[in-house]
Amino acid sequence: MSTVRLLADDELSAEARAVFDDIRATRKTDFVNNIWRALAHDPALLRRTWEGVKEVMAPGALDPLTKELIYIAVSIANGCEYCVRSHTAGARAKGMSEAQLMELVAVVGMASETNRLAIGLQVPVDEAFKRTP
Amino acid sequence: MSTVRLLADDELSAEARAVFDDIRATRKTDFVNNIWRALAHDPALLRRTWEGVKEVMAPGALDPLTKELIYIAVSIANGCEYCVRSHTAGARAKGMSEAQLMELVAVVGMASETNRLAIGLQVPVDEAFKRTP
Amino acid sequence: MSTVRLLADDELSAEARAVFDDIRATRKTDFVNNIWRALAHDPALLRRTWEGVKEVMAPGALDPLTKELIYIAVSIANGCEYCVRSHTAGARAKGMSEAQLMELVAVVGMASETNRLAIGLQVPVDEAFKRTP
Amino acid sequence: MSTVRLLADDELSAEARAVFDDIRATRKTDFVNNIWRALAHDPALLRRTWEGVKEVMAPGALDPLTKELIYIAVSIANGCEYCVRSHTAGARAKGMSEAQLMELVAVVGMASETNRLAIGLQVPVDEAFKRTP
Amino acid sequence: MSTVRLLADDELSAEARAVFDDIRATRKTDFVNNIWRALAHDPALLRRTWEGVKEVMAPGALDPLTKELIYIAVSIANGCEYCVRSHTAGARAKGMSEAQLMELVAVVGMASETNRLAIGLQVPVDEAFKRTP
Amino acid sequence: MSTVRLLADDELSAEARAVFDDIRATRKTDFVNNIWRALAHDPALLRRTWEGVKEVMAPGALDPLTKELIYIAVSIANGCEYCVRSHTAGARAKGMSEAQLMELVAVVGMASETNRLAIGLQVPVDEAFKRTP
Numbered sequence: 132m133s134t135v136r137l138l139a140d141d142e143l144s145a146e147a148r149a150v151f152d153d154i155r156a157t158r159k160t161d162f163v164n165n166i167w168r169a170l171a172h173d174p175a176l177l178r179r180t181w182e183g184v185k186e187v188m189a190p191g192a193l194d195p196l197t198k199e200l201i202y203i204a205v206s207i208a209n210g211c212e213y214c215v216r217s218h219t220a221g222a223r224a225k226g227m228s229e230a231q232l233m234e235l236v237a238v239v240g241m242a243s244e245t246n247r248l249a250i251g252l253q254v255p256v257d258e259a260f261k262r263t264p
Numbered sequence: 265m266s267t268v269r270l271l272a273d274d275e276l277s278a279e280a281r282a283v284f285d286d287i288r289a290t291r292k293t294d295f296v297n298n299i300w301r302a303l304a305h306d307p308a309l310l311r312r313t314w315e316g317v318k319e320v321m322a323p324g325a326l327d328p329l330t331k332e333l334i335y336i337a338v339s340i341a342n343g344c345e346y347c348v349r350s351h352t353a354g355a356r357a358k359g360m361s362e363a364q365l366m367e368l369v370a371v372v373g374m375a376s377e378t379n380r381l382a383i384g385l386q387v388p389v390d391e392a393f394k395r396t397p
Numbered sequence: 398m399s400t401v402r403l404l405a406d407d408e409l410s411a412e413a414r415a416v417f418d419d420i421r422a423t424r425k426t427d428f429v430n431n432i433w434r435a436l437a438h439d440p441a442l443l444r445r446t447w448e449g450v451k452e453v454m455a456p457g458a459l460d461p462l463t464k465e466l467i468y469i470a471v472s473i474a475n476g477c478e479y480c481v482r483s484h485t486a487g488a489r490a491k492g493m494s495e496a497q498l499m500e501l502v503a504v505v506g507m508a509s510e511t512n513r514l515a516i517g518l519q520v521p522v523d524e525a526f527k528r529t530p
Numbered sequence: 531m532s533t534v535r536l537l538a539d540d541e542l543s544a545e546a547r548a549v550f551d552d553i554r555a556t557r558k559t560d561f562v563n564n565i566w567r568a569l570a571h572d573p574a575l576l577r578r579t580w581e582g583v584k585e586v587m588a589p590g591a592l593d594p595l596t597k598e599l600i601y602i603a604v605s606i607a608n609g610c611e612y613c614v615r616s617h618t619a620g621a622r623a624k625g626m627s628e629a630q631l632m633e634l635v636a637v638v639g640m641a642s643e644t645n646r647l648a649i650g651l652q653v654p655v656d657e658a659f660k661r662t663p
Numbered sequence: 664m665s666t667v668r669l670l671a672d673d674e675l676s677a678e679a680r681a682v683f684d685d686i687r688a689t690r691k692t693d694f695v696n697n698i699w700r701a702l703a704h705d706p707a708l709l710r711r712t713w714e715g716v717k718e719v720m721a722p723g724a725l726d727p728l729t730k731e732l733i734y735i736a737v738s739i740a741n742g743c744e745y746c747v748r749s750h751t752a753g754a755r756a757k758g759m760s761e762a763q764l765m766e767l768v769a770v771v772g773m774a775s776e777t778n779r780l781a782i783g784l785q786v787p788v789d790e791a792f793k794r795t796p
Numbered sequence: 797m798s799t800v801r802l803l804a805d806d807e808l809s810a811e812a813r814a815v816f817d818d819i820r821a822t823r824k825t826d827f828v829n830n831i832w833r834a835l836a837h838d839p840a841l842l843r844r845t846w847e848g849v850k851e852v853m854a855p856g857a858l859d860p861l862t863k864e865l866i867y868i869a870v871s872i873a874n875g876c877e878y879c880v881r882s883h884t885a886g887a888r889a890k891g892m893s894e895a896q897l898m899e900l901v902a903v904v905g906m907a908s909e910t911n912r913l914a915i916g917l918q919v920p921v922d923e924a925f926k927r928t929p
Contacts, residue, residue: 132662133387134485135495162392166378169385173499179585180378180506183578187374192363197330198371204334205375205513207916208341210476210742213382214375215918216393219666223397229667230325233705236916238331240712241320242338242347244909245299245313247737249346251872251901252302253880254266259295260349263531264356265795267884268894306898312718313905316711338912340517343609343875348519352533362534366572369517373579377510380604384473384502386481396664398928399653400751401761428658432644435651439765445851446644446772449844453640458629463596464637470600471641471779474607476742479648480641482659489663496591504597507586508604508613511565511579515612518568520532525561526615529797530622606783609875614785618799628800632838635783639845643776646870650739650768652747665919694924698910701917712910719906724895729862730903736866737907740873745914746907748925755929762857770863773852774870774879777831777845781878784834786798791827792881796888 137168146174150181157185164217196225204239270301279307283314290318297350329358337372403434412440416447423451430483462491470505536567545573549580556584563616595624603638669700678706682713689717696749728757736771802833811839815846822850829882861890869904 140163143151151163151171170177188198199222206214219232248254273296276284284296284304303310321331332355339347352365381387406429409417417429417437436443454464465488472480485498514520539562542550550562550570569576587597598621605613618631647653672695675683683695683703702709720730731754738746751764780786805828808816816828816836835842853863864887871879884897913919 132660133385134482134662135385135498136662137387164390164392165387166382169387170381172495173503175585176381176499176503179582180381183374183582184378186574186578187367187370191367192361193333193367193371197333198367200326200330200334201337201368201371202375203916204337205341205372206379207912208338209376209379210915211379211382212915212918213387213389214379215915216389216666218375220393220395228325229397229704232667233708234320234324234326234331235334236913237320237705237708238326238334239338239916240909240912241316242335242351243342243912244905245317246339246342246344246347247872247905247908248303248309248313248901249299249344250875250877250880251868251904252266252268253877254270254298254302254346256346256349257297259297260353261531263533263535264362265793267795267881268897269795305894306902308718309898309902312715316715319707319711336517340513343516345516345519348516349533362571365534366575369514370572370575372517373510373513376513377506380473380506380509381502383476383478383481384469384505386478394664396666396668398926399651400748400928401651401764402928403653430656430658431653432648435653436647438761439769441851442647442765442769445848446647449640449848450644452840452844453633453636457633458627459599459633459637463599464633466592466596466600467603467634467637468641470603471607471638472645474604475642475645477645477648479653479655480645482655484641486659486661494591495663500586500590500592500597501600503586504592504600505604507582508601508617509608511583512605512608512610512613514569514575514579515565515610518532518534520536520564520568520612522612522615523563525563526619527797529799529801530628602783606779609782611782611785614782615799628837631800632841635780636838636841638783639776639779642779643772646739646772646775647768649742649744649747650735650771652744665917667917669919696922696924697919698914701919702913708913712913715906716910719899719902723899724893725865725899725903729865730899732858732862732866733869733900733903734907736869737873737904738911740870741908741911743911743914745919745921746911748921750907752925760857761929766852766856766858766863767866769852770858770866771870773848774867774883775874777849778871778874778876778879780835780841780845781831781876784798784800786802786830786834786878788878788881789829791829792885796894 133165133169135169135172137165138171139168143171144174147171147177150174150178153185154181166213166217196222196227199225199227200231200235203235207236207239208243266298266302268302268305270298271304272301276304277307280304280310283307283310286318287314299346299350329355329360332358332360333364333368336368340369340372341376399431399435401435401438403431404437405434409437410440413437413443416440416444420447432479432483462488462493465491465493466497466501469501473502473505474509532564532568534568534571536564537570538567542570543573546570546576549573549577552584553580565612565616595621595626598624598626599630599634602634606635606638607642665697665701667701667704669697670703671700675703676706679703679709682706682710685717686713698745698749728754728759731757731759732763732767735767739768739771740775798830798834800834800837802830803836804833808836809839812836812842815839815843819846831878831882861887861892864890864892865896865900868900872901872904873908
């Protein structure tokens, strides 16, 4: 149960409906997942979030699958079950293999370990790492 | 200043020295950065961490640059300055362009935003995302 | 299932019972929620936590609803489902509208995004922000 | 030192310059702080972030000072020094008193404590908190 | 439901089976809990994680129960339900009393509160705390 | 620079002075570190925090050094430099050896790694870990 009601299609405002139409057209599926149905209570937030995600996750200097892997990594570090599950499904739909998923979580785990070691001992940044290109 | 002294090469135990030798041989450089000099107080921890990093970051189902990007993403989410700076330098050495870095932080920022939206409204996981292949 | 039993009213020590009495008197309701029933195993912790919450959340330079909004924001950032749900219910009881809740999560999301951008690029603090009044 | 150079006004692309113009016009000051000078390497990210912040922080169901307090609270929980300092300065410019700042951090501290108590004992959500209005 | 299938004993690779055998021999029980059944998809990750945990949690300068308490504390701060529950069970098996558990969560809560106070006000580190022995 | 001024002894309110007197008497030293000088702007917060810390960190079912180790572990996980440094100094004053410090950070690192593995693969809690004594 979310803390606001998940809106059904026939409960959407005109602005929210337009965003749902774009989600369906962009993803080529009728399925609109729960996060958008919660955000639809605030059409400006819904629109801004959807357009931001669409822009950020589009092909660019990084390919879409790499971006999904990064998205999952952050979601793990932030402890968001909804996001881990939805983006793991999304990455699989984009071709992520099980071996890639296992390596992804291995890197996330290793990074989390060394992050804590560096903070735990308050290791100072090497001069070599302070230069800005 | 770290909370333990950073060990110079001539202060290393035999076991720590062997790890430093492997770091230098693997990376083909004489430079050994501060985190290893802090961990060297506990040779077992030093060895395990280095061997773990070497194994996890090797080419596999994911290429080494993708793994560096994931490492940076996690380090940002965990708020580790040392790790953000050292792995940003590492990723650049492996060919990361500035455009790729900017897209990486854009994905990390966007994921952090939607993570909080999903948690903030306690959005339930869609049935479609619960299936295990 | 909590990792310690939730204590029923007839299982309370005298010190825990006194705290429950004060919770009921302060909130003008017989309902005592689960967190207090878990903390009741350690009456000193129960008392200190309840008195701290009562003192901190009382009207002061900030009004009680603003304090609830801040409480929810922190609970989202810390990923605490229990606290998000209980304080969202508490804020609603104090008059929070759905529009206010949606704006709250929007601010939490936006702050989380820019937090990660600033950390991700290691942006130095402007001199103008370093002055202490 | 940031990991990308902070761009001076005469290094901006046309799209970035347009965003800087809007920042200056909106805030009625010539000062543009460092985060925007780092984001300017990616004009699309710069524009999206600025427009998002402007939209989210505008007066609405919550007033701008309350939104700044929430922004600071999240920045504390996420451990972002840049954001704590810049938004503390921003809140002061909007009238936050020192007493309000002290109460803000007191609420953040208390929420963080009870968040951990609830997670630490895995306290189940009360039925009364599970209802969606 | 995990995002990868939990492997049953008869689905293990030879390398994963060897790790399971060592888990059973070390713990003197036939029970192998779910995390290992998920990691078994990547035998190298399974082996490295198990050997790391076994080495780190062994008696040393700190006794095993103290290490379990630290493990639980970190798991609470990172918001990992699986880890809080499994290590609380593990600590009880090693003799942790309910009074010790309550004091543990009290310390975790108090530390989280003062962590946020120090970050919230950006308190500078005292010179006395900067010395490295 | 903190975001509020650090108060000198001759700037304290009567209530804050009484707390400083108790800090000095309890710790048997004239030195009062910066966090208390920042909190002194809000005497009620100062008093509540000091009394909470004093109560929680006193000998009980856990000894004071074990509590300091847990405090450091949480401070690492929360990324609080002030707290890591001040409590590392505090633990050393209570007898923590360098070997104990190294094992502490090793456990914190390992726990952080497995926390992320469990979250990353969404491993379900084993039935055996769900029982409440």
